[in-house]
Amino acid sequence: MQEEIEEQNKYALITGGSRGIGRAICIQLAKDSKYRILINYRSNKNAAEETLREVVLAGGQGELLPFDVVDAESVNTSLDQWQENHKDAIIEVIVNNAGITRDGLFMWMKPEDWNEVINTSLNGFFNVTNRLIKQLLINKYGRIINMVSLSGVKGTAGQANYSAAKGAVIAATKALAQEVAKRNVTVNAVAPGFIATDLTSDLDEKELKKMIPANRFGTSGEVAHLVSFLASEKSSYITGEIININGGIYS
Template sequence: MTSKHVLVTGASRGIGAAIATTLAASDRHVWINYRNSKSEAEGVVASIRQLGFDASTLQFDVSDRKACAAVLGACIEKHGGFDIIVNNAGITADVPFPGMEDEQWDSVIQTSLGGFYNVCRPLVMPMIRKRWGRIVNMTSIAALHGNRGQVNYAAAKAGIIGATKSLARELASRGICVNAVAPGFINTGMIEHISKDQIRQIVPMGRAGSVQEVASVVAFLCSDAASYVSGEVINVSGGII
């Protein structure tokens, strides 16, 4: 096993799978977190191993604080925690606000914002002891601009930005950089209900981004090259500013 351990939440498909694959290529052991999609997560591990790199699956629901504490506590005991954490797991439950159900509010907030807390809180002290670390949190341009039907999602992702900036200040003197990445429209299952025409009208580059275009930015933020970058929100949005 390689010495640097990486956790990518929600890595069984989409943006998380691309981030995991890209980070594994720099000789790190990448832990592929998922909630339900076991076979997809195992597929990501298999394809990383086929490329000659290290990966394993790690099942837990980021919105379940007890499960996070149990699984991540065992990881700390086993290999001392993680050097890089990518808080990527997120869901949408879009609906105009007057019709929003409590469950739609709670599940979206608990996954994105709660997930950030449930994952980072137990892992941050071991990272501080190592005096080196990278935390990248997945937000969205919806947090910066707002979006109809996404009051829950935009609130969760805006919370992530505040948490990123505050944690960056707290950890700056410990060699730990904390940043956020704000994708626009990225080709995954999350945007399959949006037509190409709609995307052409909204995005200055006239197309959706690829998962690799997000993963490349995350890889930079996780590298030594980004050692003086912290508390930033980097848009990966094809020119939506």
């Protein structure tokens, strides 16, 4: 009975969980784990509520947790308030998924397009993880999973800002993993290639799949299965890794 109560107080937080890969991760974790799902979103409440409905349909439980990962004060205020309302709860899994793109050739890139992308992926990772990691270390268990990208691994023309942001998170993943491994906290990154989501709907899939050995775009569900494994106890000896899921594209 006590173990059941403890399980009910364990949560997985997915930033940018309202759509696309984030939504798929929320649903998969609801299916595969006993974690309650915290669905973070910035502005699209309707999409977040739809994700929550799908989490419940998948047999899970969850709640919405709105904040902007870029705004450290907003992150801290929201998480402090949540913890105040859930005194015995622990966020045991952190999936840093929030990210945006502002593509364009570097020579014409506006400073705001550079800064917004860096702030969301890199500073967003810091703001959320830095606020929560102490609890993981105290409890001597945790899973931190950073969603990066093929662009961060090999670089993509027209995405210097996105490649820089994701590349920095990759480096931070490797460094942080070494700091916290002795406390049974793993830190890994998942680097998707071309995945069929809203973000890639404008791309020429027919042309692009010629460069993919698997000859197709991946699905958000395939990415979510990988994240779900990394969030589980079964992945306890994997840390500091950048796992590509890209149909065979390599730099």
